[in-house]
Amino acid sequence: MLFPTIDFGLFFALSLALVWSLNSQNNLKKVVLLALSLAFYASWNWRFLLLLLASGVISYLVGLYVDAAAARPFRRFALALGVALDLGILAYFKYLDFFIAQVLTLAHALGLNPSIAFVNVTLPVAISFMTFHAISYIVDVYRGRLAASRSPVDILLYISFFPHLVAGPIVRAHEFLPQLASPRNPGDFSFGENMLLILGGLFKKMVIANYLAVRFVDPVFTDPSQFSRFDLVMAVYAYAIQIYADFSAYTDIAIGVAALLGYRFPQNFNQPYRALGIGDFWRRWHMTLSTWLRDYLYIPLGGNRHGALATARNLMLTMLLGGLWHGANWTFLIWGAMHGAALVADHSWRRSAVFARYGAGRIAKVADWALTFHFVCFAWLFFRSPSLDSATQYILGIWTDNGAQSTMPGIVPPLIACGALTQIVPPQTRAALGAMLDDRGAVAQAAFGFAILYVVVAMAPSASAPFIYFQF
Amino acid sequence: MEITPQKSAADAAAVLPPRAPSPEARDAPTMKAAARDPASTSPLRRILVIYAILGLVWFAFPGGLVDWLDEHNSTGWLAAPLALARGIDAASAATGVKQVGQSLRKRFAAIIGDDEG
Numbered sequence: 001m002l003f004p005t006i007d008f009g010l011f012f013a014l015s016l017a018l019v020w021s022l023n024s025q026n027n028l029k030k031v032v033l034l035a036l037s038l039a040f041y042a043s044w045n046w047r048f049l050l051l052l053l054a055s056g057v058i059s060y061l062v063g064l065y066v067d068a069a070a071a072r073p074f075r076r077f078a079l080a081l082g083v084a085l086d087l088g089i090l091a092y093f094k095y096l097d098f099f100i101a102q103v104l105t106l107a108h109a110l111g112l113n114p115s116i117a118f119v120n121v122t123l124p125v126a127i128s129f130m131t132f133h134a135i136s137y138i139v140d141v142y143r144g145r146l147a148a149s150r151s152p153v154d155i156l157l158y159i160s161f162f163p164h165l166v167a168g169p170i171v172r173a174h175e176f177l178p179q180l181a182s183p184r185n186p187g188d189f190s191f192g193e194n195m196l197l198i199l200g201g202l203f204k205k206m207v208i209a210n211y212l213a214v215r216f217v218d219p220v221f222t223d224p225s226q227f228s229r230f231d232l233v234m235a236v237y238a239y240a241i242q243i244y245a246d247f248s249a250y251t252d253i254a255i256g257v258a259a260l261l262g263y264r265f266p267q268n269f270n271q272p273y274r275a276l277g278i279g280d281f282w283r284r285w286h287m288t289l290s291t292w293l294r295d296y297l298y299i300p301l302g303g304n305r306h307g308a309l310a311t312a313r314n315l316m317l318t319m320l321l322g323g324l325w326h327g328a329n330w331t332f333l334i335w336g337a338m339h340g341a342a343l344v345a346d347h348s349w350r351r352s353a354v355f356a357r358y359g360a361g362r363i364a365k366v367a368d369w370a371l372t373f374h375f376v377c378f379a380w381l382f383f384r385s386p387s388l389d390s391a392t393q394y395i396l397g398i399w400t401d402n403g404a405q406s407t408m409p410g411i412v413p414p415l416i417a418c419g420a421l422t423q424i425v426p427p428q429t430r431a432a433l434g435a436m437l438d439d440r441g442a443v444a445q446a447a448f449g450f451a452i453l454y455v456v457v458a459m460a461p462s463a464s465a466p467f468i469y470f471q472f
Numbered sequence: 473m474e475i476t477p478q479k480s481a482a483d484a485a486a487v488l489p490p491r492a493p494s495p496e497a498r499d500a501p502t503m504k505a506a507a508r509d510p511a512s513t514s515p516l517r518r519i520l521v522i523y524a525i526l527g528l529v530w531f532a533f534p535g536g537l538v539d540w541l542d543e544h545n546s547t548g549w550l551a552a553p554l555a556l557a558r559g560i561d562a563a564s565a566a567t568g569v570k571q572v573g574q575s576l577r578k579r580f581a582a583i584i585g586d587d588e589g
Contacts (some may be wrong), residue, residue: 020515
C-alpha cells in the first residue's frame with residue numbers, strides 16, 4: 001500500500017475518522033492505531049506480521065529487563081542480547097545470501113568447492129526501519145533516557161506506526177512514546193502546513209521523481225553503453241534530483257499524515273544540495289539516519305575522543321555500515337566508503353589553518369558547495385548502479401565518447417529545475433503559506449487542496465513506481 | 473592540518489551532525505503550534521475538508537476508483553460501492569468534468585512523451 005495510491009487514500013480517510021473519533025479514549029485509540037498499522041503492513045505480505053510482532057515483543061521484554069536489572073553487567077547483557085536478536089533478524093533476511101556469495105567467491109578463488117546453499121529468503125518490507133526503531137528503544141531505556149514501557153501496545157505501535165513503518169523518518173523512542181500517553185490536541189498542529197507537506201510530497205514523487213526515473217534515469221542506468229557522454233552526465237544529475245524528490249516526498253507525506261493523526265515526527269531533510277561540505281550534507285540529508293548512526297554507532301565507537309586516527313576509523317566504520325544498511329551490494333559499500341573518506345577529509349580540512357584563513361570567503365564557499373554537490377552526485381552513481389561492473393562501465397562511458405547522439409527527453413531539464421527549486425526556496429515559505437491557509441475558511445482550504453491535487457493527478461503517470469527507500 | 477582531540481563525550485559528536493538540542497527543536501517545521509480559533513482546529517472540520525478534497529478529486533477523475541473497485545470485486549462484496557462509483561463516473565461524464573481531466577492528462581502525457589498517460 002504505497003502512499004500515492006487509491007488504496008492508501010481510502011485507508012487514510014478511514015484511519016483519520018476512526019482515530020479522532022476515539023481521541024478521548026486513548027487506550028482504545030492506541031489499539032485501533034496498532035490494528036491499522038498491522039493491516040497496513042499485512043497489505044504487502046501478511047506472513048511477515050509475525051516478524052513485526054516478534055521485534056515488538058523482543059523490544060518490550062528486553063526493555064523491561066534492562067529497566068528492572070539493578071546490576072550493570074545484567075543490564076549490559078540484556079542490552080547486548082536484544083541488539084543481537086534485532087540485528088540477527090536483519091542479518092538473516094538482508095545479508096546472509098550476500099555473505100554466502102562472498103564466501104563462495106573466495107572459496108572458488110582458492111580452488112575449494114564448499115557445499116553452502118543460498119537461503120533465498122524474501123526481504124521483508126521495512127525490516128531495516130523496524131530494526132532501527134527497536135534498537136533505539138532498548139538503547140534509550142539502557143541509557144536511562146526513558147523508562148521502559150509497561151504497555152506492549154505502546155511498543156508495538158512505536159515500531160509499527162504506519163506513517164513511518166516503510167521508509168522512515170526514524171523516530172526515536174523518547175520522542176514518540178511520550179506522545180502515546182495522552183489524547184492528542186489537534187490545535188498543536190498546523191493543518192495548512194501539513195496539507196502542503198502532503199500535497200508537495202505527492203507532486204515531488206508522482207511528477208518529478210516518477211518521470212525522471214521512467215523517462216530518463218532508469219533506461220540510462222540499465223544500459224549506459226547505448227547513451228551519449230552528455231546523457232550519462234545528465235542522468236547522474238537527474239538521479240540526484242530523483243532520489244531527493246522521491247525520498248523527501250515519502251518523509252514529507254509521512255510527517256504530514258502523522259501530524260494529521262496528531263503525532264509529531266522529526267524533520268528528515270533540510271535542502272541537502274545546499275550543503276557546504278560533506279559534514280553539512282549529512283546534517284541535511286536523511287537527518288534521522290545520520291543522527292541515529294551518530295548516537296548508536298559513532299559515539300559508542302569512541303567518536304572523536306581518541307585522536308585523529310581513531311576518529312577516521314570510527315567515521316569510516318560508521319559510513320561503511322551506513323552504506324551496507326542500504327543493501328547487500330558492493331555498490332552500497334563503495335558509496336559508504338566514499339562518504340566516510342570524504343567526512344574524514346572534511347573533518348581535517350575544517351580544522352586546518354588554511355581553512356581558518358580562507359574558508360569564510362565567498363569564493364571558498366562557492367567552491368565548497370560545487371565540490372560537495374559534485375562529490376555527492378558522483379557517489380550517487382555507485383548507489384544507483386546495479387553492480388560494480390555496471391558502475392565501472394558507466395564511468396568509462398563518461399570518459400570515452402561512443403559517438404552516440406543525446407536522446408535526453410526535453411522534459412528532463414524542467415524537471416531538474418523544479419527539483420533544484422526545492423533547494424533554494426526559503427525554508428520558512430511553507431510555514432508562512434500554511435499559516436495563511438489556516439486562517440481561511442473550510443471551503444477555501446478544500447478548494448486549495450483540490451486545485452493542487454487536481455494538478456498532481458492530471459500530470460502524474462498512470463502507474464506509480466515504488467519509493468526508492470521502500471527496498472531498504 | 474591539525475585535529476584537536478576531544479576530551480568529552482559531548483565533543484565526540486563534533487564530526488557527525490551535532491546532537492539535537494531537544495526533541496521539540498528537531499521536530500519538523502510543520503509541527504509548531506499556533507494560537508487559533510478552536511473551531512478552526514476541530515478534528516471534524518479538518519476531516520470534512522480532507523473528505524471534500526478526496527471527493528472532488530474522485531468526481532474529477534472518476535475512472536480510477538471504478539477500475540480499483542472492479543479489480544477488488546472478485547467476490548461481489550464491493551457491488552454497492554462499485555455501483556455508486558459508476559454513478560459518480562456517469563455524473564462526471566454528463567457534466568463534462570471527466571473529459572476535462574482526461575484531456576489534460578492526455579495533453580501532459582503528449583508533452584512528456586508518456587505513451588501510457
